[in-house]
Amino acid sequence: MATRRCLASLSRRHLRSLLTSPTFFNSPQTLVPQYLDLPILNSPSISSVATQGFQFFQSGSLRCFSSPPRKSSGDENSEEEEVYDDDDDDDDDEEEEEGEWEEDDDDVHTAKVSGQSGKTEAEKEKEAAEIGYKVIGPLDLSSENPFKPFEPVFAVVQIGSHQFKVSNGDSIFTERLKFCDVNDKLILNRVLMLGSKTQTIVGRPILPDATVHAVVEEHALDAKVIIFKKKRRKNYRRTKGHRQELTKLRITNIQGIDKSENIAVAA
């Protein structure tokens, strides 16, 4: 993970310049209405303090600030009960299924006795997937191109126990995600923060209305690390090789924040 993730972060800037021309896919129509539903949550006290705090930036700054108060969503506390707070049972369910993974045989085989074996129904697989904070959308054919040109919007998304600051067109390496193949569309629904040129939205801890869309680019193995243990003068030497399983995701879209770069004129 170490070597691949370092390369990914270094080449992120270069990838943005390369991804100018659309190649395959379009964003599906169902996602467009969600874009219009901006987060409605407003905590007037915190947002007013935030706008006052930022007014001294307006004089000499390159960025523009919208006049609607900064939406630091302060109402997240009450809504956290329904969303996934616990990171503890992240990988517990996923690890038990590694030996018995057969997705297509749900209809053929009868239900197995052990609850979390690979023969569970599609619903249980989706539950396990959501514990890892991803939802599998439909498979993508080569008729649509979901890759848009770079937008200056970032999101902080959490997958499993790792957090990433992503933007449009980035590629990230995560731990191997189950239940998804290459060219699957994913929705990462554990979004901790959104930012654009005019707004910053901070979730406490997550933003329920924000989504980040990604496409699985490949399932790969990391570079080999050699695990070498030696005790001196005791004739003990052990060598082992290890390759971590990774998934490379390409971020296609960030939703939940206003992406326009203009100052909204105060009335």
Add this chain to the structure above:
Amino acid sequence: MNKDKIFKLAKGFRGRAKNCIRIARERVEKALQYSYRDRRTKKRDMRSLWIERINAGTRLHGVNYGNFMHGLVKENIQLNRKVLSELSMHEPYSFKALVDISRTAFPGNKVPKKEGLSNLI
């Protein structure tokens, strides 16, 4: 063969350690032991680097690292130090927003007022 593997791992070593098998074997074993140990210390080092960077970023806004993290914890913001350090480097305005959120949640130590000639500094 094993010798070739040792020499492949011994590329870039100093002096005879890259050419002579007896010396190379010792140095390669030591190198592998170091890499085993350092894969664990790398996680510690990265975390302390992130904390340094967050500290530097928050002190630009008059808040130190301890009070900043306390404020974030109070507000139930679960951003980790890796992402916070990236924000402090590349997203200064968003980081300032976080510092302000933390400051309202936990004011921390006030800067003592300067009196007399120290006002000129």
